[in-house]
Amino acid sequence: xxxxxxxxxxxxxxxxxxxxxxxxxxxxxxxxxxxxxxxxxxxxxxxxxxxxxxxxxxxxxxxxxxxxxxxxxxxxxxxxxxxxxxxxxxxxxxxxxxxxxxxxxxxxxxxxxxxxxxxxxxxxxxxxxxxxxxxxxxxxxxxxxxxxxxxxxxxxxxxxxxxxxxxxxxxxxxxxxxxxxxxxxxxxxxxxxxxxxxxxxxxxxxxxxxxxxxxxxxxxxxxxxxxxxxxxxxxxxxxxxxxxxxxxxxxxxxxxxxxxxxxxxxxxxxxxxxxxxxxxxxxxxxxxxxxxxxxxxxxxxxxxxxxxxxxxxxxxxxxxxxxxxxxxxxxxxxxxxxxxxxxxxxxxxxxxxxxxxxxxxxxxxxxxxxxxxxxxxxxxxxxxxxxxxxxxxxxxxxxxxxxxxxxxxxxxxxxx
Numbered sequence: 088x089x090x091x092x093x094x095x096x097x098x099x100x101x102x103x104x105x106x107x108x109x110x111x112x113x114x115x116x117x118x119x120x121x122x123x124x125x126x127x128x129x130x131x132x133x134x135x136x137x138x139x140x141x142x143x144x145x146x147x148x149x150x151x152x153x154x155x156x157x158x159x160x161x162x163x164x165x166x167x168x169x170x171x172x173x174x175x176x177x178x179x180x181x182x183x184x185x186x187x188x189x190x191x192x193x194x195x196x197x198x199x200x201x202x203x204x205x206x207x208x209x210x211x212x213x214x215x216x217x218x219x220x221x222x223x224x225x226x227x228x229x230x231x232x233x234x235x236x237x238x239x240x241x242x243x244x245x246x247x248x249x250x251x252x253x254x255x256x257x258x259x260x261x262x263x264x265x266x267x268x269x270x271x272x273x274x275x276x277x278x279x280x281x282x283x284x285x286x287x288x289x290x291x292x293x294x295x296x297x298x299x300x301x302x303x304x305x306x307x308x309x310x311x312x313x314x315x316x317x318x319x320x321x322x323x324x325x326x327x328x329x330x331x332x333x334x335x336x337x338x339x340x341x342x343x344x345x346x347x348x349x350x351x352x353x354x355x356x357x358x359x360x361x362x363x364x365x366x367x368x369x370x371x372x373x374x375x376x377x378x379x380x381x382x383x384x385x386x387x388x389x390x391x392x393x394x395x396x397x398x399x400x401x402x403x404x405x406x407x408x409x410x411x412x413x414x415x416x417x418x419x420x421x422x423x424x425x426x427x428x429x430x431x432x433x434x435x436x437x438x439x440x441x442x443x444x445x446x447x448x449x450x451x452x453x454x455x456x457x458x459x460x461x462x463x464x465x466x467x468x469x470x471x472x473x474x475x476x477x478x479x480x481x482x483x484x485x486x487x488x489x490x491x492x493x494x495x496x497x498x499x500x501x502x503x
Contacts, residue, residue: 106227106285107236113281114220114240117178118247119254120274122361124185126255126354127267129339132202135192135265140472142199144336144464149203151332151460153210154453161218162446163303170219170226170442171285177216178279184209186272192265214449222442225433227285235372237430241422242368246361255354307443310436316381316501317435317448319493320428323388324452326485327421330395332459333466333479334417338410341472346406356411363415367422375427379499384427389487391420399476417483424486431501 132138132146157164165173184205191197228236258267311317342353367387374383394416401409436444459479466475490496 109281109285110224110227111240111243113278115243115247116274116281117278118244118274120271122247122358123255123258123274124268124271126339126357127259127265127271128188128202128206130259130343130353131188131192131197131265131268132199133339133343134259135197135263136199136202138199140337140340140467141464143340144460144462144467146199146202146206147332147336147460147464148457150206150210151453151456152207153212153214154449155457157211157214158446158450158454159304159308160300160446161214161449162307162443163300165215165219165222165446166303166442168219170223171282173219174216174223175279175282177212177219178275178282180212181209181216182272182275182279184212185268185275188268189265192263197265214446214453218442218446218449221429221433221445225438225441233430233433237426237433238368238371241371241426242365244364244368246365257351257354259354260349260351303443304447307440307447310440310444311447311451314435315494316498317428317432317444319489319495320384320424320431320501321448321451322489322493323384323424323486324421324428324448325455326482326489327388327391327424328452329455329459329462330479330483330486331417331421332456332461333463333475333482334395334398334414334459335456336460336463337467337472337475337479338414340467341401341476342406342410345472346401346410348407352407356407356414359411359415360418363418364422366415367419368426371423371426374423380427380431380501381495381498381503384424384501385487385490385495387420387423387427388490389420391417391424392483392487394420395480395483399473399480427501435502 128146128150129143132143136142138146188197188202188205191201224236224240225233254270255267258270311321338357339353342348342356348356371383374387377383378386394413397409397413397416401407401413432444432448433441459482463475463479466478495501
């Protein structure tokens with residue numbers, strides 16, 4: 088009985104595993120452009136359109152709304168199409184969407200509504216791409232390599248998240264906020280070219296192609312909610328992402344308007360999210376080997392929640408340093424939890440269910456991001472940006488509690 092998608096072979100006898108490096112390069116290049124956009128898009132709203140904190144929160148919420156609107160059906164949709172080709176198509180769609188922002192700015196017709204719609208449609212493309220991306224990896228990587236490959240990918244993404252915002256802040260100062268978004272459009276095009284060079288395809292399961300759509304969705308959700316390890320892991324990730332949504336929406340407003348930092352410095356501070364993620368990815372394999380994956384997940388979640396307390400404490404000349412340290416620690420905790428739980432899901436989920444399980448998990452976890460973003464924008468406008476960051480600190484405590492109150496607390500490894 089197999090434990091994952093069967094490895095396909097491309098013409099000429101080349102193993103599908105060789106496609107991993109195209110897969111890896113595609114992920115890294117696309118993430119670098121996304122890191123630029125993470126700084127440039129809210130700064131475009133703040134600088135070009137003089138947006139309010141709620142406007143920035145609305146744009147951030149729209150940028151993650153795909154998880155709510157398409158999260159559950161995404162698994163069934165992905166399973167009905169060749170995953171690699173679907174990823175290429177989503178890359179091309181995202182390139183066109185993001186390029187429309189600088190084009191509209193040059194024509195002096197850019198509005199908040201366009202930024203919201205661009206964020207929304209990119210988020211819909213993102214959810215299909217990400218579900219296909221996660222479900223496709225076991226088709227080109229052996230089970231025994233999954234943790235190491237997931238760590239490598241997370242480390243690479245963390246590196247680009249470190250470089251992307253820094254580059255974004257620099258490009259905003261040199262080229263302007265809107266123009267710098269072309270970097271992301273180009274990255275999506277390069278990603279599509281690299282994915283197109285992979286010759287392997289994850290085989291679809293014809294046995295499930297004619298089952299009712301809702302039944303297929305229900306099977307994925309039921310597997311997640313009934314699994315004694317996946318369920319609390321999802322709860323912890325959801326709490327993390329709810330707090331993260333607040334931070335994503337409020338951080339640019341706090342750093343620009345409360346702290347008065349220039350765009351270049353804002354980019355450097357936000358890049359510390361990538362620095363923390365890189366550190367987390369670098370130690371995950373060693374931490375899991377030394378403590379066990381379950382204990383490592385509990386420890387990392389608690390440490391990440393504690394680091395968040397530094398965000399609202401940032402004041403005066405120490406604002407940049409304190410905020411950067413808090414952001415890095417928060418990101419490290421999220422990254423370690425993500426790598427460990429993602430690898431666990433990829434190894435214990437039956438192959439025919441994997442896309443639907445991935446989609447179900449993203450519905451719950453990523454669906455918390457737009458909720459947090461709207462909450463953060465509302466609190467920042469009503470009270471203050473610092474008050475919104477304090478709310479994030481209160482919510483993030485639920486993440487370690489979710490793991491500690493479950494069977495995960497009694498395990499050495501998540502798959503025990």
